[in-house]
Amino acid sequence: MDDVKIGEILLPGDEKEQERQSQRVKKRFWPVLKRAMRQVPFGRDLIASYYCALDPRTPTKVRGILLAALVYFVLPLDGIPDFFALVGFSDDIAVLTAAFAAIRGHVRDDHYVAADKALADEPDMQPAR
Numbered sequence: 001m002d003d004v005k006i007g008e009i010l011l012p013g014d015e016k017e018q019e020r021q022s023q024r025v026k027k028r029f030w031p032v033l034k035r036a037m038r039q040v041p042f043g044r045d046l047i048a049s050y051y052c053a054l055d056p057r058t059p060t061k062v063r064g065i066l067l068a069a070l071v072y073f074v075l076p077l078d079g080i081p082d083f084f085a086l087v088g089f090s091d092d093i094a095v096l097t098a099a100f101a102a103i104r105g106h107v108r109d110d111h112y113v114a115a116d117k118a119l120a121d122e123p124d125m126q127p128a129r
Contacts, residue, residue, distance in 0.1 A: 015060070021067040022054065028074035036073075041093070045100060045107070046073075047115035052107045062106045069099035 029050055037043050052058050053066035073092045100107075 018060070018064050018067055021064075021071045025050070025053065025067060025070045025074060029070060032074045036092075042096075042100075044112065044115050044119065046096060047118050048107050048111040049096075049100065049103075051111040051114045052103075055111065058106060062103045065099050065102050069095050 033043070033046065049066050050070060053063050053070055055063075058066075072095045
């Protein structure tokens with residue numbers, strides 16, 4: 001996936017678009033994450049980003065970038081369909097990595113505390129070691 005396409009995916013959008021994306025992410029994030037945990041190498045960061053994206057204290061542009069990346073993650077059809085073992089989440093990982101780089105420093109400690117709690121509360125979400 002080239003930088004141009006990733007850049008287009010991560011456009012923050014306006015308030016209305018962010019609200020639409022926020023609802024989509026809230027609905028589909030946890031089921032998709034549970035399916036992906038063994039393949040996504042940075043599950044804790046992904047969950048912390050989820051909490052950062054939904055945090056009203058997060059700057060609008062940062063929220064928009066994260067919501068765009070998370071919507072791409074939860075979409076059932078994307079560049080490489082997620083049902084392909086081992087490679088299905090590779091495009092999602094590329095988009096999420098680009099988003100993490102763009103918003104570095106905005107995911108706060110309290111987002112990671114919430115992520116750790118979510119991981120502790122859901123034993124089947126623990127990444128394979």
